[in-house]
Amino acid sequence: MAPLAAAAVLALVAVWGLVRQASMGAEIERLRGESRQLAARAEALERRAAQAQAESQRLARTLSIIAAPGVESVRLAGMGTLHAAAGRTYVNVADRRAVFYAFGLPALGSDKTYQLWYLDEQDHPTSAGVFEVDAHGKAALVVDQSLPVERIQAWAVTIEPRGGRPQPTGPMALAG
Numbered sequence: 001m002a003p004l005a006a007a008a009v010l011a012l013v014a015v016w017g018l019v020r021q022a023s024m025g026a027e028i029e030r031l032r033g034e035s036r037q038l039a040a041r042a043e044a045l046e047r048r049a050a051q052a053q054a055e056s057q058r059l060a061r062t063l064s065i066i067a068a069p070g071v072e073s074v075r076l077a078g079m080g081t082l083h084a085a086a087g088r089t090y091v092n093v094a095d096r097r098a099v100f101y102a103f104g105l106p107a108l109g110s111d112k113t114y115q116l117w118y119l120d121e122q123d124h125p126t127s128a129g130v131f132e133v134d135a136h137g138k139a140a141l142v143v144d145q146s147l148p149v150e151r152i153q154a155w156a157v158t159i160e161p162r163g164g165r166p167q168p169t170g171p172m173a174l175a176g
Contacts, residue, residue: 006133010116013160014018014149015154027087041079053115055174058123058142062099062140062141062142064092065090065092065095065097065098065099065142066090066092066099068092068094068095069089069094070092070093070094070150071092071093072090072091072093073088073089073090073091074088074089074091074143074154074155074174075087075088076088076089076102076155076156076157076161076174076175076176077174077175077176078104078173078174079122079171079172079173079174079175080171080172081168082104082105082173082174084104085101085103085104085105085106085137085173085174086102086103086104086174087100087101087102087155087157087174087176089101089116089155089176090102091147091149091152093149096146096148096149097142097143097144097146097147098128098140098142098143098147099140099142100116100131100139100140100141100143100155101138101139101140102114102131102133102137102138102139102140102157102174103137103138103176104137105133105137105138105139105173105174106133106137107132107133107135107137108132108133108159111161111162112160112161112162112170113132113159113160113161113162113163113164114131114133114139114157114158114159114160114161114173115127115129115130115131115132115157115158115159115160115164115165115168115170116128116129116130116131116141116143116155116156116157117150117156117157117158117168118147118152118154118155118156119153119154119155119156120148120152121151121153121155123153123154125156125167125168127164127165127166128141128143128147128155128162128172129141129143129144130134130160130163130164133168134168154175155174155175155176156172156174156175156176157172157173157174158170158171158172159171159173160175
């Protein structure tokens, strides 16, 4: 009887071991899944932190231009059917950079973009960059290139093919 009891105990221990092993395998898979989810969350948080840092740096650059002593402000008015649109360019004469804000501009098709220009004494336009508007018709553009501030006579925004053009080709949206 003792060998039969020992065999029964061994069989029970073996069954218990197999059940425990299966349970541990399921727990390991659950923990691996949880680990993957946590890694994905951490990656998403890192992306959001990088975006927030980039936005913070952009806002700091913008503020340094707008808040500088002697900054000049130029109002741009909507043209044609865009009479409700407006813009404002803040030019920091000392460091020769600018910030442009637009309001009330309609979203454009995927094949078009807005392009900001400055005009010199001979009305020669030079591109200051391209921009898109948000869902509320607002946009901001930091002009980091060194501007010939003593020669700028006016600012304008045109509607151009995606990517912009070396010279204006489309209708004027804002001018000032």
